[in-house]
Amino acid sequence: MFRIRKIAIDTYPENTAFLLRSGNGYGVEQFKALRKIEVTADRSAILATLAITDDPGIVGQGEIGLGEQAFRRLGQPEGSLVSIAQAKPPVSLEAVRRKIGGDVLSDSEISAIISDIATYRYSPMEIGAFLVACAGFMTTQETLSLTKAMADVGNRLHWHSPLVVDKHCIGGIPGNRTSMIIVPIVAAHGLIMPKTSSRAITSPSGTADTMEVLANVDLSVERLRSIVASENAVLAWGGRVNLSPADDVLISVERPLRIDTFEQMVASILSKKIAAGSTHLVIDIPVGPTAKVRSQSEAVRLRKLFEYVAGKIGLMIDVVITDGSQPIGRGIGPVLEARDVMAVLRNDADAPGDLRERALMLAGRVLDFDPAVEGGRGYARALDLLASGKALAAMERLIEAQGRQAIVFNAGPFKHEVLASADGAVAAIDCHLMARIARLAGAPMDKGAGIDLLRKVGEQVRRGEPLYRIHAQSETGLGFARELAAGDPGYRIAP
Template sequence: MLKLKKVPIDTYPESVALLSRSCAHYRAEEFQALRKIEVMSDGNHILANLIIADDPAIVGPEELGLGEQAFRRMGLPEGTLVHIAQAPPPESLEAVRAKIDGRSLSAGQIKDIISDITAHRYSPMEIAAYLISSASFMTTAEVLALTKAMAEVGNQMTWEAPLVVDKHCIGGIPGNRTSMIVVPIVAAHGLTVPKSSSRAITSPAGTADTMEVLAQVNLTMNQMRTVVEREKGCLVWGGHVNLSPADDILISVERPLRVDSPEQMVASILSKKLAAGSTHLLIDMPIGPTAKVRDHKQAVRLRKLFEYIGDQLGLFIEVIFTDGSQPIGRGIGPVLEARDVMAVLRNEASAPADLRERALLLAGHMLDFDPQLRGGSGHGRAVEILSSGQALAAMERIIAAQGASTQKHALGEMVLDVPAPSSGVVGAIDCYRISRIARLAGAPMDKGAGIDLFKKVGDGVRQGEPLYRIYACVAADFRFSTQLAEDYSGYTIMPDRDGPRTGAKP
């Protein structure tokens, strides 16, 4: 038996175990071939990738070290006696090999794969093999089976309310923080809206990152339920609630590889909504040249897939196409986006009009789910709730119920204004480029990092006038982001045939 030791290394998403080369009870070399071991003690067990350590300060001959993720998953205190054994590869890998060979998988095979992935029996390389082989082709039956399997392996929530509404944006549009406006509007109306949101992986901010500027988002499932039952809505981080945990593992491999097929996207989104207990879902699908969905043909195909899978699951889905040609709002990054959201909720004259109108559009469609409202009156009701201050009051109650943030987040002190290279009119903004610059500036890891936009498409601009301002908190991040912006700002300036015009001011 070996004594368990916590080793402070972050190996997300993998579980890693460290064994001393001079281990007193096991020959380390015997475990090196398969590299994966099972760690066991009194009914607790995990699978972990093995690393051989030569430094006794890291792990001694009587110890087994576990990285942070593995230690947390093991759930036992340091010093607990454990034993290890070589872990055979999961049987479901045979189904992955069949998928690589171009065969369709049964619902049972897909369920076994997802179960093993959730149990951390797959390495990132094995997960990547499954994702890439599935991205090549998936039948609608496979998409349905994948969605069900992902929803069933984690927590599943049920609600007493007959109507549970939610929304999701396909993504790819910086600053599109409409959920933080839509949820309080819908909750103020009286519909149940348990909004679990993601943290950013490759974007400058997710809804959870921005909401965290204002309130606690790491709620347990019971805490989330309490908030929703009291306030009708919430805005929490889905990863902490453990809804469709397989999705979080898959995403951690998908994003670096930029593997995001329509089939996997549908399964990812709908599995979480199904696990959250939603009955009605609104999908916001922005279409634009640098958005995730590039054209109308692609959008229609994706909409039909959402509708088909939703029908099979008993989930009512409405998909609306929106403009994805440029960022929404002005702020990109948690602090700046939270500023824009609260300006809209407070009905400030300076609030971004496009963010306000997009949020009202979505909220109107969600309120039209209410059978008590006359058809088509949802938008008018959303305008009434926002303009009267009811949405702001609902947001303030949600913040208080989740726990107001005790940390004050300031904007980064390192600042650069990116100037227009010529006079004219802003003809286009590259959403992907702007997101990447904001991400390199430190967002969302540094809440105060990001970009503040001064010009939008159609605005006039003079040569040398700032297009946007970069904020960073760390010198290296500031250097990386400003260098990228200097190479290409993400803005296309067109000649103004009508002569000089004055655009939005900083």
């Protein structure tokens, strides 16, 4: 038996346990055999990756150290007694091996894999193998099975309303932070919109990352319910409320591998919406030469996949194909995107027009779900709620209800302007490259890192004038971003 010692080391998403190499009755070879262990307390158990230390300052004889994730998930107080045993490999790994070989998996096999991933029985390497195998080949039925399995693991929210709306963009367009404008518009109208979002996967910021600049997004289920009851809506991080928890584990591996296939995208998005209790959903699919979806034919294929899976799981869906030819708004990165969002909600004269119009159009589509709104009048209703200041008031109430951010985040102090190499008009902006530059600068982990766009497509520019400004929290981050921008600034100037 060992006594628990909490180790202040963040090992997300893995559970990690620490043991002293000597003095615990195990030999070195036994430690190697116990690469993954099962830690068992009176009423709970977890699987954890074992790390061996020679430093008694970290963990002593008769103690087992648990990293932050493992300690929280085991749910036992420090000093409690636990036992350890060698963990058996998950039986579902055999199905992953078959998938690598090109087999089609059954509903039960996919369900078993997702259950084991959600309970942290898989290592990142094993999760990566599953993701890569699915990226190579996945049927529509497997996508449906994956969606159902992910929705069935973890919490499900239920609301006392036949109409619970949501909106989601598939991503790929920097600065496209329309959800933070749509949610207060819809809340001001009176519909229920419990918006939960993941952290950014491959983008410089997600809705949760940007909202966190303004307010707390790490909300418990109880607090989330309370906020929705009082404000009709919420803008929260989905990982905290344990909605489709397997998705958050998968995302943590997808992010560094930059895997984001249509099938995994559909399963990820729709499983979260079903788990959040949504009944009606607007999906935004931007299409552009450097977006996630590059052609109209790809967009139609993705739309049909969304519609098929949504229909099978009982979700009413409206898929909107939009212009994804350039970034939306002026800011890329949490602080700069939050600035743009609040400018639109305040009806500032210099607020980004493209962000405002896209948000109004999508908010109108959401409001059109309301039977009380005359057909096609959703846009006009959204415009009235924004222009009157009611949407801004709803956003301010939401920020207060969630907990206004105590830290004032500002754009990163380390700056560099990328200049035009010729006279002419901006003919194109590479969305993918802009996102990469912003991420190298430190976004979204560094809230103030990102890009301030000073010119958009169609605008005139003279040689030597700035196209955009890179912000970073450190000289190192700025250096990485500058190096990539020097090789290709991401702007095409036409004479």
